[in-house]
Amino acid sequence: MIRQLTLTFTLAISGMVAAEADWTPDIEAWNSPPPPRPDSVLVRNATIWTGTDQGILENADLLVRQGRISAVGQNLSAPRGALEIDAEGMHLTPGIIDAHSHAAIIGGVNEASRISTADVRIRDVIDSESINIYRQLAGGVTTINLLHGSANAIGGQMSVIKLRWGASPAELVFDAAPEGIKFALGENPKQSNWRAEEPRYPQTRHGVEQVIREKFQLAEDYRHAFEQAPRGRAARDRVPPRPNHELQAIAEILRGERDVHSHAYRADEMLALMRVAEQFGFVIKTFQHVLEGYKIAPQMAAHGVGGSTFIDWWAFKYEAIDGIGYNPALMHEAGVLTGLHSDNPELARRMNLEAAKAVRYGQVDPHDALMMITAWPADQLGIGERTGRLAAGLDADFVLWNGHPLSVQSRVEQTWVDGRRYFDRQADLRMREQLDAERAELMALALAGDNDGNGNNDGNNNETADEPARRRVHSFAAHLTGYRASELDHDEYCIFHDH
Amino acid sequence: MRAFIAFCLAGLMAPALAADLRQPVPGVHALIDVRIVTAPGQIIESGTVVIRDGIIESVGANIQPPPDARIHRFERAEGQDAITLFPGLIEPYLLFEFKRASNQDDNGDTPPGRHELINPDRRLQARDWPEDRVTALRRAGFTTALMAADQGILRGHGLVANLGEGNLNRNLIKPTHGQFASLSGRAEGRRFPSSLMGAVALFRQTLDDARWQAAARAAWESNPAQPRPEWLEGLDDLAPALAGRTPLVFESQDLLDTLRILELISDDQTNLTIVGHGEEYKRLAALQQRPVRHILPLAFPEAPDVKDEEDRNVSLEALRHWHRAPDNPARLAEAGVTLMLTTHGLSQPSQIFEQLAKAIERGLSSDQALAALTTEPAAWLGLSDRAGRIRSGYMANIVVVEGELFTDSPTISEVWVDGQRHVLAALQPPGVDPAGTWSLTLGLGGMGDVEASLVLTGPPTSMEGVLTVMGNDTPLSEVRVSGERVVASIDASRFGGSGSISIRLDIDGDRARGNGSGPFGEFTIRGRRTSGPDEEVAP
Structure with a gap:
């Protein structure tokens, strides 16, 4: 089996254009060149999990042209000059979509x-x-939804990014994604688990509901003021209404221009928020975590809200005690658009196993389980027309696995985003060698104490006495969690658990 | 370290300073037979500068000093470097804490209606004059600075002043220049903003509020028959920056902050200047596309300490940045970014020269460096007609250097500000040859005596030395012979301190007597020469 794989890869690589074969990523984004985008790519003989009505196709091909999927089917012919990948024995799935992430946020998540x-x-x-x-x-992830934390009833505006490693923040943003905003209900916004120097209103669940209702009312008044304001010539010499970015964003929700993704655990408060939304004439896009979703799945389906949940994180705090592994299966059966999320940069590397657990709990069909981490989270984020499935016209965001994608023994061989191979095990191995060599070289320079860096340290030595200890703790924590030490600096209470 | 010696020497020489004698000060000076760098790339190999009442009257190779001028002739020994005059350096970013935030009352409370981090109306006042910072900058050759507060997100107006003696009243050039901003500000406790994105939101809302206030007030002025708009204190002061009449000076914290600022201030109207962070080389594309003027700090990272095996847990990222950081100024210049340099981020302004030497070694030209410290900031500050060059009609802001300015440790002997002479290190030609091995006793007061030996090698005009204390050899970072005195300094970090230890020794034949001072305190030195110069070491 291993020999066969090696052979497959040797063949695959020998078929590449030169630039393809040479591309090597770097451990630092700014130094990582974008992978080339071949005009056309043909992946042959794979087991393709389409994420569409077509289900799973055996011995199938995927054709990519100009970064978009051009065809999925059997016996596709390669255009001239196409990069061909023989995926015999491999599985091809859509890129994984993580609808709840804080993995690439700097300077505080809340x-x-x-x-x-x-x-x-x-x-x-x-x-x-x-x-x-x-x-x-x-881990096969291609798109993530960067969400604000859950410290407040109405949190910040979210940002959906594609994982184009090496790109700048502006280039990461997924331009097709609709605007969205984080809401939060329950223990976090009412400050159950952290003590503020000055307690903040509200301190109860019904207080949270009241605040949200009041903000919508204010936003409606705000929108009204702007709509009533004179325009054009009539606006001359008239005091204009004062802009307010907070109410502006909330007013966009009321106009249907901004989706609400609300952190919530308990059934009662989710019902309450749906009622508020219905009163103001809009639909909550998703509940995040939604551990008690199974209790109100029919009501959720009727409202049209999606459920984005953990599969087996429960009982980590009081409002999570009623979580069950069958929640995704039950919501799905009731017709709720259901997805699984990570909320954790480490867990996000193995989302395929979260999907596998949905088969374990509730016997979800494996293809449906995969859709819980691909097509359906894409639909929840409003990007299902662009990614999350393997179908003609969609972005070429896909993953090649060396075995069944829901198996603990499988691993990702290649991850493609926009028709570019952003992760490739072979390139990764090349990178490791290069980095070792570079490190040895720089270490030798440092040991030699060469003139260009051997300054005395009075340039920027203003650490306080406990600074080194703090940094050690933070670098250890950063290592464990995947967050940067600087992020831990700013985020005091909720980085390690739920948001 | 240079500044420290300078400080010691200046202290000793104080009686010779005209200013301190309170006598009538001659206002006319001629600095004769000197090399003059009048501007980047423009050099008069031997010439004269005439100063009258704080203004440069004439500059040139064939200038006859006027009869009423005091003549300054710079004696130097054989082999000593030429005395060169440079234009006074300009610090475009001197930040410090103003004594009291203008928007707070005596209890530190913020009045209603304004945010504690938003202070566009803050101004430097006479009581805020940073005497110590001014002195330290002047000793490093700086004669003019743009000063601003370091507190908050919108920090207020900058102020341009010369770095002469006396206070703000005497030195003020422009009462306002620039509006200062940074996204690093956070409210205390759990108040807004507690995160970076909160700081950005506050900044963005404030700018919109200011625009709204201007429009709303104007509308109400011309049409009073409508409800009077709320007035937001302080925001009117943002108008000049929003209209591009004065620069918005935005301090960037890091790589991503620069990209963030470029997006945040993307209109054509604002005259944006970014204060850099030193990692610009990492994502240069954005600046190639939009080469926003930069004020660049030179605080390159120190070499990672990898002497011991267990210290080698240093990241590749840190190693790379240590290695590449000195490339940064040259890379930015290549990208087409207009550069000004700042001592901001250095613990002592005089350290800029050691850092600059590294940047020049990595491709920044000396002319670019000089322009970034003189003509560029002068132009940016609107002072091109009076500062940044040695030219007739300009302020008499001049740095007198023995040899070159851009070396690890230039010998700045005098700094003239507004025609006022500040003697830093009036080095005399060597009057003794102290080469040889000296056996010294360091008297540490209550802590007893320590034996040390000092080996000095080379000719008196360019000596090197090693001090051995308790078996540890420590090279002197600087040795100079001035008259009968040896002045030396040692990097104090070798003894676990910061800054430098300076030593002064008066030589009398084979006997030496003097004193030293450093971060650990003062000590006395006495000793004698035990052997002459080592033949093997001397060239």
């Missing part, structure tokens, strides 16, 4: 001050340099 921070934007703080991006590519 603006934990006010009860509503609708004016803050994750778009401003995308951490394009986070190694999480590369690591998650290695």
Whole structure:
């Protein structure tokens, strides 16, 4: 088996154009060149999990042209000059979509001050340099939804990015994704598990509901003020209404221009938020975590809200005690658009196993289980027309696995985004060799104490006495969690658990 | 370290300074027979500068000093470097904490209606004059600076002043220049903003509020028959920056912050200047596309300490940055970015020269470096007609250097500000040859005596030395012979301190007596020469 794989790869690589074969990523994003985008790519003889009505196709081919999927089917012919990959024995799935992530945010995941921070934007703080991006590519993830934390009832504006390792924050943003915003219900916004110096209103679940209702009312008034304001010539010498970015964002929800993705655990508060939304004439896009979704799945389906959940994280706090592994299966059966998310940069590297657990709990059909981490989260984020499935016209975001994608023994061989191979095991191995050599070279320079860096340290030595200890703790924590030490600096309470 | 010696020497020489004698100060000076770098790339190999009442009257190779001028002739010994005059350096980013945030009352409370981090109306006042910072900068050859507060997100107006003696009243050039900003500000406790994205949101809202206020007030002024708009204190002061009449000086914290600022300030109207972070080389494309003027710090990372096996757990990222950081200024210049350099981020302004030497070794030309410290900031500050060059009609801001300015440790002997002479290290030609091995006793006061030996080699005009204390050999980072005195300094980090230890020894034949001072305190030195110069070491 191993020999066969090696052979497959040798053949695959020998078929590549030169630039393809040479491309090597780097451990630092800014130094990582974009992989080339072949005009056309033909993956042959794979077991293709389409994420569509076609289900799983054996011995099938996938044709990519100009970064988009051109065809999925049997016996496709390769255009002239196409990069051909023989995927005999391999499985091909859509790229994984993680609808709940904080993996590439810098300077704090929560603006934990006010009860509503609708004016803050994750778009401003995308951490394009986070190694999480590369690591998650290695787990087959191609798109993630960067969400604000859950410290407040109305959190910040989210940002959906594609994992184009090496790109700048602006280039990471998935332009097709509709605008969205994080809401949160329950223990976090009402400050159950953290003590503020000055307690913040509200301190109860019904207080959270009241705050949200009031903000919608204010936003409606705000929108009204702008709509009533004179325009054109009539606006001359008239005091214009004062812009307010917080109410502006909330007003966009009311106009249907911004989706609400709300952190929630308990059934009662989810019902309450759906009622508020219905009163203001819009639909909640998803509940995030939604551990008690199974209790109200019919009501969720009727409202039209999606459920984005953990498969087996439960009982980690009081409001999570009623979580069950069957939640995704039950929501799915009731007709809720159901997805599985990571909420954790480490877990995000093995989302395929989260899908596998949905088969274990509730006997979800394996193809449906895979759709819970691909097509359906894509639909929840409003990007299902662009990614999350393997069908003609969609972005060429796909993953080649060396075996069944729901098996613990399988691993990702290649991850493609926009028709570019952003992760490739062979390239990764090449990179490791290069990095070792570079490190040895730099270490020798440092040991030689060459003049260009051997300055005395009075340039920037203003650490306080406990700084080294703090940094050690943080670098250890950063190592464990995949967050940068600088992020841990700013985020005091909710980085290690749920958001 | 140079500044430290300078400080010691200046202290000793104080009685010779005209200013301190309180006598009528001659206002007319002629600095004769000197090499003059009048501007980057423009050199008069031997010429004269005439200064009258703080202004440069004439500059040239064939200038006859006026009869009323005090003549300054710079004696130097055989082999000593030429005395060169450079234009006074300009620091475009001197930040410090203003004594009290203008928007707070005596209890530190913020009045209603404004945010504690938003202070566009803050101005430097006479009581804030940073005497110590001014002195330190002047000793490093700086004669003019743009000063601003370091607190908050919108930090207020900058102010341009010369770095002469006296206070703000005497040195002020421009009462306002620039509006200062940074996204590093956070509110204390759990108040807004507690995160970076919160700081960005606050900044963005404030800019919109200021634009709204301008429009709303104007509308109400011309049409009072409508409700009067709320007035937001302080925001009117943002108008000049928003209209591009004065620069918005934005301090970037890191690589991503620069990209963030470029996106945040993307209109054509704002006159954006970014204060850099040193990692610009990493994502240069954005700056190639939009070469925004930069004020660049030179705080290159220190070499990672990898002497011991267990210290080698240093990341590849850190190693790379240590290795590549000195490339940064040259890379930015190549990208077409207009550069100004700053001592911001260095613990002492004089350290800029050691860092600059590294940057020049990596491709920044000396002319680019000089322009980034003189003509560029002068132009940016609107002072091209009076600062940044040695030219007639300009302010008499001049640095007198023995040899070149851009070396690890230039010998700045005088700094003239507004025609006022500041003697830093009036080095005399060597009057003794102290080469040889000296046996010294360091008297540490209550802690007893320590034996040490000092080996000095080379000719008196370019000596090197090694001090051996308790079996440890420590090279002197600097040795100079001035008259009968040896002045030396040692990097204090070799003894676990910061800064430098300076030593002064008066030589009398084979006997030496003097003192030293450093981060650990003062000590006395006495000793004698035990052997002459080592023949093998001397060339």
